[in-house]
Amino acid sequence: MAHPSGSCRAIGCVQGHEGDEMTELPRSLPEFEAKFPDDAACARWLLEKRWPDGFRCPACGHDEGWELGRERLTLQCAACERQVSVTAGTVLHGSHLGLRTWFLAAWLMATHANGISARQLWKQLGLGSYKSAWLLVRKLRRAMVDPEREPLAGLVEVDETSLPFRAKGEPARPGRAHEGKLLVAGAVEIRGKRPGRIRLAVIGDCSAIALGAFVAAAVAAGSTVVSDGWAGYKRLKDVKHDPKVVGDAPAHTVLPWVHRVFANAKRWALGVYHGLRPAHLQAYLDEFVFRFNRRRTPHAAFDRLLGLGLTLEPATYQMLIGRS
Numbered sequence: 001m002a003h004p005s006g007s008c009r010a011i012g013c014v015q016g017h018e019g020d021e022m023t024e025l026p027r028s029l030p031e032f033e034a035k036f037p038d039d040a041a042c043a044r045w046l047l048e049k050r051w052p053d054g055f056r057c058p059a060c061g062h063d064e065g066w067e068l069g070r071e072r073l074t075l076q077c078a079a080c081e082r083q084v085s086v087t088a089g090t091v092l093h094g095s096h097l098g099l100r101t102w103f104l105a106a107w108l109m110a111t112h113a114n115g116i117s118a119r120q121l122w123k124q125l126g127l128g129s130y131k132s133a134w135l136l137v138r139k140l141r142r143a144m145v146d147p148e149r150e151p152l153a154g155l156v157e158v159d160e161t162s163l164p165f166r167a168k169g170e171p172a173r174p175g176r177a178h179e180g181k182l183l184v185a186g187a188v189e190i191r192g193k194r195p196g197r198i199r200l201a202v203i204g205d206c207s208a209i210a211l212g213a214f215v216a217a218a219v220a221a222g223s224t225v226v227s228d229g230w231a232g233y234k235r236l237k238d239v240k241h242d243p244k245v246v247g248d249a250p251a252h253t254v255l256p257w258v259h260r261v262f263a264n265a266k267r268w269a270l271g272v273y274h275g276l277r278p279a280h281l282q283a284y285l286d287e288f289v290f291r292f293n294r295r296r297t298p299h300a301a302f303d304r305l306l307g308l309g310l311t312l313e314p315a316t317y318q319m320l321i322g323r324s
Contacts, residue, residue, distance in 0.1 A: 025299045032107050042099035043073035046086040049307060057082055072099075091139045097132070101125060103306070105136050110301035115272050115287060141283045143305060144290035152189040152197055153220040157258040158227050159251065160185045160206055163266060163276055182281055184265075185214040187225075188257040195257040197293045200265065200285040208235045215239065228254055261292065 026032035036042050047055075055075060056063050062079035073086045087093045092102055105125060108116050116124075122133035162181035185203045189196035199218040203210045211232040215225060221238040228251055229243035244254045252259035265288050269276045276284055294301040 025303055026107065027299050032104070036100055036103050039099040040073075042103045043086050045103075046090075046092075046099070047073060047075075050086060050090075058084060091143050095136075097127075097136065101127075102136070106140055106305050107302045109137070109140055109287075110305050111298055113298075114268055115291065117273055138280070138283065140305065141287050145286050151220040152187055152199060152218055153223050154196075155190040155224050155226065156219050157188045157190060157255045158186070158211075158215060158219070158225050158233070159255050159258045159262075160203065160211070160230075161259075161262040161266075163269065182276065182278060184262075184281075184285065185211060186258050186261055186265075187215070187218045188261055190257060195261070198261050198289055200261075200289050202282050202285065206230065206232050208232045212236055226255065264288075264292075 026035050036045070054063055055065055057065065057077035057080060059082040060077060060080040062077050064078040066076045066078065068074045068076055068083065074083055075086075076083045085093075087095075087099070092099065095102065105121055108121065108124065118134040118137040119130060121127075121137060122130050125133065127133050127136075160183060162183050183203050183205065185201050187199045189198070201214050201218070203214060208231070211230075212235055215233075215236055216238070219225060219239055222240075224240040224242055225233070225236060226242045226244060227233040229245035233241060233243065265285070268288055269284065273284065290301070290305075291298075294304065
């Protein structure tokens, strides 16, 4: 085969860099700047992330190719000549922002204790417009949900809560009436005496249909679901139901962990975003879940965030601004 024209070099079964350099995660801003000084370093990280066992052509499966001398790291298969960028098919694909900007945004989102809003990111990164920052954050937030994540298992607390609209000044009324409020279902996996992973999802009402669908999506078959005895949980399928009738007792004494998660989510929403609105509510809940489930390894969340992003197809602008 003819050597491709232009600046390029041959690649074989790329195995990554020496030692554990690619697995060490930046724990501070100076470490981040040392690890990712420019777009080229970020591209190398993407190359290792996409092909940890060596390059393999997505078209023909051949394991040898060329690196083409282009602005974005691009590989050409030595067999079929298919060209593929390290960002192709990822959430970074088609973006006009530099790779290092993407990486810094992901690192800030993953390592900030309570997260960072698009407006804060816009100022810190010096982006040209708030819209650019919002779209960047929206894409990263979408990447926080692993489509192949395992459901919660074992003993699981389940309940619902309501979040007041940001524009409403009056206090939320107690009970399950939810006029003027955002209704959310939550589940917490109990491990020993501590909480494990969680799930949060927007629901339209507290009916058996809505709650059954949430439990079916969030909890593995054969698990034990602990609820407060609300009628909407009576028809749960494929799980064991352990209703704890609340009566006059405060709900948080019966289901302590799911109510603690609800309380933390509400404080987080008010503190970082000054309250939430219906548009994109699920994306905000997904971010809270992402942070909570990685609360013991906050710095590893950076690697996990971009790793998850690399498994998703790129989203169109219309998909990102959609409210569903």
